[in-house]
Amino acid sequence: MPLTLPTMPRDGLRIGTFVKTASPQVVEILGLSRLDFAVIDAEHAPFDRTTLDLMMMASCAVGLPLAVRIPEVRSATVLSTLDIGAAGLLVPHVDTPAIARDVVAMTRHRGGVRGFSGSPRFARYGTLSMTQSLDAGAGAFVMCQIESAEAVANAAAIAAVDGVDGLFIGYADLALSMGLESPQAPAVTEAAEKVIAIGRAAGKTVGMFVANAAERDRFAARGVEWIVLGSDQSLLRQAADALVPTS
Template sequence: MTDATPTFRQRLRERQPLVGTFFKTPSHQLVEVLAGAGLDFIVIDAEHAPFDRAALDPCLLAARAAGLPALVRVAGVDGPEIQGALDLGATGIVAPHARNAATVRRIGAAVRYRGGVRGFSNSPRAGGYGATGMAEHIACSDRDSVAVCQIEDREAVEAIEAIAGMDEADCLFIGRADLAVSYGVDDVGDPAVKEAVRTVCAAARSRGKAVGIHIGHMREAQAYLDMGVSLFVVGSDQSLLRAAAAGLRFPASA
């Protein structure tokens, strides 16, 4: 990558509009297909889909080979999960349930070497299997690795002013479904969820922080763009496949 080419982290922090999808099927071929479709990124879902480290490995290899930024949504904020994804060559991580400033600080520390707690090794893919020197690997990883923090709890919304001001998070990702559960409702369109979304967007906008959200269709994007959202995760590989397959019907006869 040349100095003139912005990294995914730079594009994210500059709040450029970015469109990707959740990736839930352990198949490196599907990663290549999505890369050819021109997406800005994918989020490999190791929280809700069957991705252990062995399943992540070929998918991250395919993404790296195709030049497709790949974030990994980890199942928790423990250091080993985050470190494992980054060592395999993930562009960054999406961490669930960033409920408060302390959790965001913990996530940020797990992503970084300097000032953090990430265990060092340049022997995995991220370090060129040992070809990248220690100083270069630390500098490049700390500069380019992305930390996205999911705001999906009422507690996080109540602490959003503090969370939005933290540099450890490159982006705040709104999880409307979990917010609905946290607020005791069963509809992401509930007024309580809508108000929580507005609160998060307003706090992020005031701090110049990138905001992301999951939507079902691109037709929903404009309303969130107007609120300051710049990162869009649209459906998933499975929903895209299902929608395309559902359209394979003969037209109804007149």
């Protein structure tokens, strides 16, 4: 049976969750749920290249698309993440259109700076021709995190970069960049609304992390389509708490 890499869904409301536990079994289990995708949080959780590779194997086994929130914007990091078969990238701290252009170039063989080998998973381990491999590597889903006041000011220019698929609002870091300590502060909400409007006007996917179903519904009603709700850790903790009577 040929290797099939899951691709990131692009149309309509899509719900995923962060994966912060370095276990491919977590991906297998989530693949049996109704989630549309998951995001491996390699920025804030301890994932090395070997573990990420195992997570991608599980992704292929259950057909659950995995994006990776990369820890840094470096060519080598982007290259290795896409070579192992990630369906997309969630890129932190994209504050300027120049950074966005650099990121897109790192994802592309044609017209970019991504190094080529036909042997990794994305190229079906050497079973594709070079042209087929280049085609397979051309569809990486790129979400740029807007998580600073500077990024909000540049959001329209970032959205206009060819190859950027969407804007992802990181409202915790956004609050900190504004000198605030609550993502629910009115100024943060106002900035998020601005980014949502910019993304929608540009025809780009707007994404956001939310903590619960009420936030999911509130932001979905405003046009946020790519929603990351909680994480494997929070889902496990909440399910465990629900087993214990409160009275």
